[in-house]
Amino acid sequence: MPGKRELARLKLSPEVAWYLLDRGYELPDCPPRWKTPEPREVAGAYFDPARVDRVIDAFGRLRHTQGKWAGRPITLRAWQVAHLIGPTYGWVRPTADGRTARIIQTQYLDIPRKNAKTTIGGGQCIYLTCADGEQGAQVFALATRKDQARLCFDPVRLLALHAPDLKGHVKPLKDKILHPRSGSSFSVMSSAGDAMHGTSPHAAFVDEVHLHKTRDLIEAVETGTGAREQPLIMYATTADAGSPFSPYAEIREYTEKLCRGVLVDPTFYGVVFAAEREDDPFDPATWLKANPGLAAGDSPTMESMEKAAAKARQNPVELASFLRLRLGVRTRQETKYISLEEWDRNAGMGVDPKTLKGRACFGGLDLAATSDLSALCLLFPEEEGGYQALWRLWTPEANMQRLRDRTAGAADVWVRDGWLTVTDGDVMDYGHIRAAVQADMDYFDLREIAYDPWNATQLVTDLLADGVPLAEMRQGYRSMSPPLKELARLVRQGSPKRPMVRHGGNPAMRWQVDNLAVATDPSDNVKPDKRHSADKIDGVVALIMALDRAVHGAPAEAPSAYEDRGLEVV
Structure with missing residues (x-):
């Protein structure tokens, strides 16, 4: 057995390390970036090697169904046993009636593509359906659509069809695998309604968590496991693009908090295989660090990594994909123009409208579709340089559920705290916006508001007709590039002591800034790209338009912020 320091480096518990060595495995030298604590401190907890043996034996009775390995038995690698199967199935504790049950009830695997995560999940599903000792076990593959659910169910069905040792024991149907002896089944589920109607899940497998937009289906299954003694919810996924409000973000951040000791939950076990952001993405050592399958000589192959890296060197879009899918690094959209770190530095001590009464300001009005989000941004120039920013955000009542889903419920908090106004009805109440602009005209010295005539x-x-000073501003490269570049410059220049775009930590705007993607033309002009942004960016567009008016509306003696940079146009 290695010493404590080496075990800590390998992120192995003494119990799992002993099991590996005793069963003839070499200790894997490919530790995950994040690994939650194993439940060694739970009262009565002990490691049962026989339980792990049963799972490994079940995998050995299955057969690969694709590629060069087709027809061969599935042999779990040392890293799979060390960092997933061993901790999940080995740790047990006594139950009230004198039996034993697994401690871990949630398993999370976050790993780059082609590291056999679906095979690992599928094998566990077969085991949990047929060999976990649970009568009437209901096991599900979860997805938001039936065709997505089949992506993880169909490979498992093939496993059941082609495994000689399972013949006569399981009955694979089109949408379900039956185990008649125990009355158990494995099937697909693609709606929360299905989960609510009479199901009592023993286990569920959620592949590609980052594709789930809401937690409705997941929560329905999780709450349905209450009648089971040792349920297991399995998550398997690649990294997402970094959205802060999603089921993926929630579970990933929960995992990292458990790893840091901020939270304690012995029933949750998770590992994340990924490179560090500062690692060289083109160094093979980084590839081995993030891909335990590559380190084990399986999949992905070194050749496939070299091909993907060659494409990533030539194209920023391919680089973002390479970082996320091949190295497990959470990226943003293709072009990250303003980082949250830079934005957060400019929060300041808050923006109080009372202190701005009568102050000169410039506005940008982005009127979205009638059933979506509209935004007005007011920018107040500061004598010492920079601006204070104040937003009005509106959405119709009928859009709230969609917005609530896209923000993991944060939209309700924004409404409660006054960052977002909900108007009555199915479509935007423009009368409400008109009244708000009139009130701002009376309260502030509102010099000009930019708007897009296209919408x-x-x-x-x-x-x-109300006398509001409006200025047309189309949202093309020519008009949007200079103020967008100026905004990025101001945000980078700002600091907590001297914010240049003081926004007061507006959470609805923080979400939109994090969504922002930009399009670039051959002359390096930029504009907000609503089509490729992660989600809504209307408030950011309004800010850019307001900044354009603030610059052009400055006193004659003040130099224009564009003088040094100009506009590049083909």
């Missing part, structure tokens, strides 16, 4: 509505006509 102009009767509201624009009404505002002009």
